[in-house]
Amino acid sequence: MSESGDKFREAILSPEEISAGVSDLARQIAYQCAGDEVAFVGIYTRGVTLAHRVAEALKDEGLHYPVGTLDISLYRDDFDNRRSDLPTLETSDIPFGLDGIRVILFDEVLFTGRTIRAALDGLMDYGRPAKIELAVLVDRGHREIPVQPDYVAKRIGTTRDQYVKVRFREDDAGVEGVFLETARKVPAA
Amino acid sequence: MRDLKPRKDLLDIEGLELPEIEYVLSNAVPFKQLFQRSVKKVPTLRGKTVLNLFYEPSTRTSSSFEVAANRLSADVTNFTVSSSSVVKGESLLDTIETLQAMRSDYIVIRHQAAGVPNIVAQHTGASVINAGDGYHAHPTQALLDAMTFREVYPDYQGRRMVIVGDVLHSRVARSTSTLFHKLGIEVGVLGPGTLIPPGRHEFIQRFRSWDEVFDWKPDAVYLLRVQLERQEGMFFPSIAEYHKMYGMNTERLVRLRQIGAYLMHPGPVNRGVEITDEAMRYERSLISTQVENGIAVRMAVLHWLKPETDTD
Amino acid sequence: MPSASPRLFQHGRIASAGSRNLLAADVLVDETGRIIAVGPGLTAPAGAEVIDCSGGVLVPGMFDVHVHAREPGQEHKETLATCSAAALRGGITGVVLMPDTTPPIDTGNLVKSAMDLVSELSAIPMFQSGCLTKGREGREMAGFSGMASRGVPMLTDADRAVPCPDLLRRCMEYARDFDLLVTSHCDTPALTKAGAINEGRVSYRFGLPGIPAISQEIAIDRDIRVAQHTGAKLHLQQISTARGLKSMQGAKEAGTSVTGEVSPHHLVLTEQDIHDYNTHFKFHPPLRPAPDVEALVAGFIDGTIDVLACDHAPHTEFEKSSEFGSAPFGAAGLETTVPVMFDRFIRKGIFGWDLLIERYSIAPRRLVGLVPVMITEGAKAEFFVFDPEGTTAVTRETMKTKSPVTPFLGETLAGNVRGTVLGTAWYPQGK
Numbered sequence: 001m002s003e004s005g006d007k008f009r010e011a012i013l014s015p016e017e018i019s020a021g022v023s024d025l026a027r028q029i030a031y032q033c034a035g036d037e038v039a040f041v042g043i044y045t046r047g048v049t050l051a052h053r054v055a056e057a058l059k060d061e062g063l064h065y066p067v068g069t070l071d072i073s074l075y076r077d078d079f080d081n082r083r084s085d086l087p088t089l090e091t092s093d094i095p096f097g098l099d100g101i102r103v104i105l106f107d108e109v110l111f112t113g114r115t116i117r118a119a120l121d122g123l124m125d126y127g128r129p130a131k132i133e134l135a136v137l138v139d140r141g142h143r144e145i146p147v148q149p150d151y152v153a154k155r156i157g158t159t160r161d162q163y164v165k166v167r168f169r170e171d172d173a174g175v176e177g178v179f180l181e182t183a184r185k186v187p188a189a
Numbered sequence: 190m191r192d193l194k195p196r197k198d199l200l201d202i203e204g205l206e207l208p209e210i211e212y213v214l215s216n217a218v219p220f221k222q223l224f225q226r227s228v229k230k231v232p233t234l235r236g237k238t239v240l241n242l243f244y245e246p247s248t249r250t251s252s253s254f255e256v257a258a259n260r261l262s263a264d265v266t267n268f269t270v271s272s273s274s275v276v277k278g279e280s281l282l283d284t285i286e287t288l289q290a291m292r293s294d295y296i297v298i299r300h301q302a303a304g305v306p307n308i309v310a311q312h313t314g315a316s317v318i319n320a321g322d323g324y325h326a327h328p329t330q331a332l333l334d335a336m337t338f339r340e341v342y343p344d345y346q347g348r349r350m351v352i353v354g355d356v357l358h359s360r361v362a363r364s365t366s367t368l369f370h371k372l373g374i375e376v377g378v379l380g381p382g383t384l385i386p387p388g389r390h391e392f393i394q395r396f397r398s399w400d401e402v403f404d405w406k407p408d409a410v411y412l413l414r415v416q417l418e419r420q421e422g423m424f425f426p427s428i429a430e431y432h433k434m435y436g437m438n439t440e441r442l443v444r445l446r447q448i449g450a451y452l453m454h455p456g457p458v459n460r461g462v463e464i465t466d467e468a469m470r471y472e473r474s475l476i477s478t479q480v481e482n483g484i485a486v487r488m489a490v491l492h493w494l495k496p497e498t499d500t501d
Numbered sequence: 502m503p504s505a506s507p508r509l510f511q512h513g514r515i516a517s518a519g520s521r522n523l524l525a526a527d528v529l530v531d532e533t534g535r536i537i538a539v540g541p542g543l544t545a546p547a548g549a550e551v552i553d554c555s556g557g558v559l560v561p562g563m564f565d566v567h568v569h570a571r572e573p574g575q576e577h578k579e580t581l582a583t584c585s586a587a588a589l590r591g592g593i594t595g596v597v598l599m600p601d602t603t604p605p606i607d608t609g610n611l612v613k614s615a616m617d618l619v620s621e622l623s624a625i626p627m628f629q630s631g632c633l634t635k636g637r638e639g640r641e642m643a644g645f646s647g648m649a650s651r652g653v654p655m656l657t658d659a660d661r662a663v664p665c666p667d668l669l670r671r672c673m674e675y676a677r678d679f680d681l682l683v684t685s686h687c688d689t690p691a692l693t694k695a696g697a698i699n700e701g702r703v704s705y706r707f708g709l710p711g712i713p714a715i716s717q718e719i720a721i722d723r724d725i726r727v728a729q730h731t732g733a734k735l736h737l738q739q740i741s742t743a744r745g746l747k748s749m750q751g752a753k754e755a756g757t758s759v760t761g762e763v764s765p766h767h768l769v770l771t772e773q774d775i776h777d778y779n780t781h782f783k784f785h786p787p788l789r790p791a792p793d794v795e796a797l798v799a800g801f802i803d804g805t806i807d808v809l810a811c812d813h814a815p816h817t818e819f820e821k822s823s824e825f826g827s828a829p830f831g832a833a834g835l836e837t838t839v840p841v842m843f844d845r846f847i848r849k850g851i852f853g854w855d856l857l858i859e860r861y862s863i864a865p866r867r868l869v870g871l872v873p874v875m876i877t878e879g880a881k882a883e884f885f886v887f888d889p890e891g892t893t894a895v896t897r898e899t900m901k902t903k904s905p906v907t908p909f910l911g912e913t914l915a916g917n918v919r920g921t922v923l924g925t926a927w928y929p930q931g932k
Contacts, residue, residue, distance in 0.1 A: 071219065074231040074261075074492070086193050086212060086493065089219040125228035203706065281823060302824040303708040304778035323826070325708025360708055388705035 006184045012156060012164075013138075013178035021137055021153030022050070026057035028151045029135065033102060041068045042106040043119050044090045049168045050137055051106035068094035070105075075118035098127030104151070108166040110136040113145035138178060140164045156180070195495040198310040198317040201326035202367045210335070210371065213489045217336050220492075221485035223260065233492060234263035240293040241267045242284075243320070244300040249456055250320050250330075253480070254297045257487035263295070281305065285312045294496045298322075316494040318487075324358050330455055331364035333486040334411070335372060337479050341451055342408060346373035350453075351402050353435055354413030354463055355384040355424070361455045362413060366393055377405060380413075380435060383424040399435075403444050409451040409475070412437055412463045428462050436461075437468045451475050507531045508927060509545040513554030513886060515876050516561075516854035518863055523558060523854070530882040534924030539878050552927070554886050557919060561858055561874045562594025562883040563839060564865040567738060567762060567810035569659070569831070570596075570627070572618065574603025579815040579903045581622040584835070586901040587813070588625050589928045591836040592885035592918045595626045596813075597869060599659040600637070607632040609647025616651065625923060628654045628869060633672050633683065639664050642672055649679040654869035655736065657684035660785070660830075662720055664690060666727060673733035682868070683728070684736040687720035687745070688786070697826045699787040703772040709826060714742045714793075717786050721745045725752045725759055736868065737761040739812055741786040743796030750805045760868060762810035763797050765838045769845045770794070770908060778825045782908045784812075785830035801860065802852055808868060809861040811838045815904035833902040837909050839885075840893040843916040848889065882922045891917030 013021070029038075042051030051067045058065060071090035105119055116134060123132065135151035140158045158164060163181040193209055223229055239258040241251050251267060258265045270284075288296060289312070296315045298306050303323035310317040321327040339345050350369055356362040356378050366376045370392050377394040378385055379402050385395055396402045402410070415431060425431050432438070437445070437452070442465075445452065452474045458464050469476070508530045514523035527543040530536055545551050565588070571579040579587075588596060598615070600606035606615055606629055615629040631648035635641045637658045645656065656676055662685065663669040676683050693716045698704045700711025721737060725748060728735035740746055740761045749761045766784060771791045775782040782788060800806045814831025821828050842857055863873040874883045893914040897905045920929035 074233040076233075079233060086195065088212065089216045089492075091219045091222055121232060125231070126226060282819075300824075302826045304825045307778050308822070308824060323708050324710075363705070363708060386705050388701040388703070388711070390705075 008182045008184055010180045010182075011177050012180050013154065015176040017154075018137070018176065018178065022053045022057055024153050025135055025137070025151050026054050026061075029054065029104065030058060030061055030063060032150075033104075036102045037100070038065045038102045038104065039068065039096060039098070040065050040104050040106055041070050041094060041119075041123060043115065044069060044071045046166055046168055046171055047105070047107040049170050050108050050135075054106070054135070066096050068092075068096065070094070070119055070122055072115060072118040072122050075122045077114060077118065092122070094126050098123070098129045100130045102131045102133070103129040104133045104135050106135050108137045108168075109164050110134070110139045110147070110149050110152075111142060111164070113143045113147035116147045117145050137166060138164060154178075196493070197314075197495060197497055198306070198319075199328050199490055199494060200306050200310060200317065200319045202328050202331050202364045202371070203326075205328075205368075205371075207371060210332075210368065213332060213486070213493055214336050214339065216492065217332075217482065217485040217489040220488040221482065224481070224485070230260050230262055232262045234258070234261035234294075237263045237294040238292070239263045239265045239295040239297065239491070240288065240291065240315075241265060242270070242288070242296055242298045243268070244270045244298070244305075245321070247299060247321070249480070250299065251297075253483045254318075254320065254487050257484045257491060258295070260484070261488055261491055263491070266293075281308065285309055288315070289313050292498065294498055295491060295494070314497040316496040318490060318494070321360055324360050324363070326364045327360040327455075328364050329483070329487055329490060330361050331368040332490070333479055333483040334365045334453065334455070335368050336482045336486055337453065337475050338369070338374070338409060338451075339372075340478070340482075341475065347375070348408040349375045349377065349405065350409045350411055351377040351379055351396065351405070351407040352411045352413060353379045353402075353437075355415050356380055356389065356413070357384045357386045357424075359413050365411065366390065377402070377407065381425050381431070399441055399444075403448060406448050407450055409453055410437070410445060411453040412458075414455065414457065414459055415462050432462055435463065437464045439465065439467055442468050442471060445471070446473075449473070453479060456480065505532045505925070507546055507549040508922070509543060509549050509551045510554050510559060510886065510922075511543070511545075511551055513557045513559045515539070515559045516858060517875065518855050518858040518873075521853040521855050528559060528876060528882075528884075530922065532925065534882050534926075536876065536878055536880050536882050539876065550927075552886070552920075554919075556888060556890055558854065558887045558889060559876055559884050560592065560854060560887055561862045561876055562885060562921065562923065563592050563861045564595045564871070564874075565593055565811055565813065565835065565838070565861070566597040566655075566736075566808060566865045566868060567599065567764075568596040568627075568813040568835065569599045569601065569815070571815060572602065572622075573615070578817055578820075579833075581618055581627070583901060583903040584813070585623040585625050585627070587833065587835040589921045589923070590901045590918060590930055592839045592887065592921055593625070593835055594874070594883050594885075594921065594923050595866070595871070596628070596835075597654050598627050598629045599657065600630050600632045601659040601661075605632050605637045606630070607635050607637070607643035607648075609644060609651045612648050612651040612653055624926065624928075628652075630655045630657055630659075630684070632656065633658045633663060633676075634668065637661050639668065642668070642675060645675055645679055645681065649681060653681070655682040655684045657738070658686065660686050662686055662688040662690065666723060669724065670727050670731060673727055673731040673735075677731060677733045680734075682734045682736055684738060685720070685724045686738050687717045687724060687740075689716045689720050692716035692719070695826070696787075697783065698775065699772045699789050701772065701790060703775060707775075707778065707825070712785075712787055714744065714789070718742060718745045718748065721748050725749070725757060728759060729755075729757050732758075734758045735760070738810070739764055739767070739786055740797065740806065741767050741789050742793045746796055746800045746805060750800070753805070760807040761805075762808045763801055763806045764810060764812050765834065765841050766832070766908060768794065768798055768801060769841060774908070779908075780821045780823070780825055780828035781832055781906050781910060783821075783825060783828055783830055784832070798851075802856065807860070808865045809838070809842070809857070810865070811835060815902055816906055817904050818906060821906050832907045833900070833904055834907070836900055836902060837893075837895060837907055837914070839887070839918060840914040840916050841909060843887070843889070844914040848915050881924055883924070885921040886919040888917045888919045889915075891919065893917045
């Protein structure tokens with residue numbers, strides 16, 4: 001457990017546990033998708049990393065699924081609340097047709113479901129998949145949209161005001177782990 | 190996430206900081222990518238209204254903004270005011286009141302008098318985009334010019350561009366030269382003495398002939414439309430003379446090709462004045478790319494600006 | 502308020518043109534508005550109003566030779582009453598009115614009507630000048646003899662230059678017969694055209710058509726030469742460039758009867774001060790670059806420039822709120838001139854009250870044939886009390902002019918005109 005300022009930070013998945021989770025997702029997908037034409041689409045930023053890791057794991061089983069990337073900034077529903085953070089747009093890159101394909105969307109954490117809703121809108125502007133499924137590393141509950149994952153590595157109970165932060169060494173300067181942050185309650189004077 | 194202050198309006202290039210310029214130019218790239226999809230739209234500005242308020246006629250700029258707004262799923266209204274119905278001062282304030290009542294989120298305005306977008310911006314919470322005001326500024330043109338230049342020259346810093354023509358009356362020349370200078374690109378100008386203002390920025394080098402221009406080896410030549418309608422006959426004696434001295438003719442096209450430079454023009458072109466038919470077919474002409482990039486840049490600008498409307 | 506009681510201005514210091522030093526003395530004004538005693542430690546007679554001037558400076562009333570009061574005909578911008586109130590607020594106890602009213606003042610009868618309005622509506626003396634040409638149209642001479650008989654202090658087409666040199670020459674020759682001062686707005690319309698701002702770096706950046714310096718400079722040279730040729734007395738309005746100043750200096754050295762004025766805004770503002778197309782900074786002649794301003798300040802100090810004149814030119818905020826290119830030129834100046842001069846120069850020791858009194862009280866009166874105003878025993882009481890430790894907040898609510906358009910709007914200037922005395926009347930301004 002570490003403290004910084006007014007937050008508690010607790011590691012809830014170690015790097016080994018993440019690795020196990022990735023393998024678990026790969027296993028679930030291989031089992032469910034046997035024989036289908038499948039493509040992965042990772043949601044920026046860490047969904048892309050997760051998609052690549054799972055695709056790598058599946059190569060060892062002889063399954064080569066292509067990986068595309070999707071930036072959902074332009075599809076979000078909170079445009080009016082941007083305030084001071086101006087998102088840099090990434091280039092979405094889906095270099096294969098989606099029509100008739102079983103597409104698996106990847107994101108590292110599933111929370112309210114709004115990101116996934118935006119991703120579905122974005123994805124559909126690229127084509128008409130036969131089926132769209134969702135794979136996440138962590139599902140932390142508190143859905144606001146009726147979205148459910150098809151492939152999950154870990155379910156974690158959280159309160160609404162906590163933060164679940166996934167760190168991948170490719171994206172976070174070598175840091176690897178899943179952390180739970182809680183705002184510290186200031187004791188009454 | 191960048192640490193940029195949100196901005197309500199885009200009125201000119203002078204007031205922009207480099208991080209903001211980089212932000213808009215890099216965001217324009219994914220917007221341009223969308224053009225290759227069959228669904229060219231994104232829902233980002235759905236429910237928002239964009240008002241195109243054009244006091245000067247312009248089909249290319251207003252339709253560019255219209256397409257950009259449409260591709261962001263915004264609702265667009267076009268409002269062209271003919272110059273005969275404009276009475277100095279009065280109409281502008283009355284129009285601003287009407288605009289306020291319409292509660293647009295974005296107002297794109299083009300006007301023959303410098304400073305009008307600034308006035309409108311002060312009186313409305315809508316995000317005001319200057320689509321050209323008198324001789325003063327045309328910021329989205331400058332941004333699309335920069336995007337185009339950087340596409341062909343990713344190593345743009347230290348490269349050179351020369352602007353040819355009527356700089357005195359050109360808001361494009363002012364905005365584009367200022368932006369290119371901010372990006373570290375050297376800027377020169379060529380034109381008749383009557384049309385090169387002495388009060389120009391010091392960083393703009395002046396050339397006296399095409400020979401001097403080609404000796405300088407520019408990486409791009411930017412031709413300005415010669416504003417025949419603004420001349421009042423006092424700035425140069427005839428079109429034929431202008432074309433002879435400053436037009437991009439066959440001989441100069443050969444030299445342009447030799448140094449491998451690109452050709453740019455904000456449009457619309459005056460064939461036979463600043464440019465010839467043959468030059469329009471030049472293999473390194475960026476003119477149509479500029480148009481395409483114009484839509485992407487205008488989408489990036491609409492995405493970036495933040496109106497201060499009541500609902501916030 | 503006019504009153505029949507004497508007033509004792511106590512504990513102040515008196516400024517005069519003669520010396521940079523201030524004289525610590527009280528001033529006693531009797532019930533007829535005459536100064537009957539000046540000296541330290543005066544006692545107040547029975548029934549006298551005592552005005553504590555501790556820390557304050559008593560300064561002879563100023564006189565502005567370039568004021569547009571806008572009445573008759575343009576009362577939406579200003580009236581004689583509001584103009585008079587603005588003048589008193591600024592420590593100014595007399596002005597010369599420009600004739601560009603509606604109708605323009607180009608006959609003796611119109612001068613008389615204007616002067617009748619002044620005596621009815623204005624609390625301060627105002628002297629109506631007359632047009633050089635009929636209707637200010639620059640085509641035919643106006644009726645000089647009628648206007649001269651009504652005592653016009655000068656002839657001018659106010660904000661318009663006489664385009665034809667031949668007509669200017671004839672006007673000057675004829676004006677000489679009446680010993681009338683010819684006052685020129687120096688401008689070459691064919692060079693100014695639709696210009697809105699000085700032609701140079703700022704006009705480039707703003708994308709506005711520019712007014713080249715030569716437009717005024719050529720006109721100055723022309724008018725001086727015609728004056729030299731005809732022997733007329735010439736007064737040059739609103740000198741704004743170093744080059745124009747130099748021309749005037751050369752003419753003076755050659756013995757020509759020429760005088761010149763400069764405005765406070767041309768002494769303290771440059772074209773770089775114009776921000777965001779703010780039309781409160783739009784003047785004709787326009788604000789110029791720093792080197793010109795420096796030369797004008799030097800000329801003001803060394804006496805090449807004879808008088809300060811604010812060119813009080815009120816326009817309603819509505820009129821000024823159009824886009825820069827088509828907004829009218831000019832701003833209100835009567836209330837801000839003395840505080841600006843104090844804030845920018847006197848308080849910094851660049852020059853003293855003595856210089857300002859010479860340029861803004863004595864020389865302007867002399868220009869139009871009036872005797873100087875002084876704070877001495879026996880003289881009519883005509884002075885203001887200035888509070889160097891106070892401040893003048895330039896805001897819409899506190900300004901007396903009907904059109905509070907000024908480049909100093911929103912500024913808090915150092916110093917404050919605490920009140921102005923004119924004969925039996927004392928006009929306090931509050932704090």
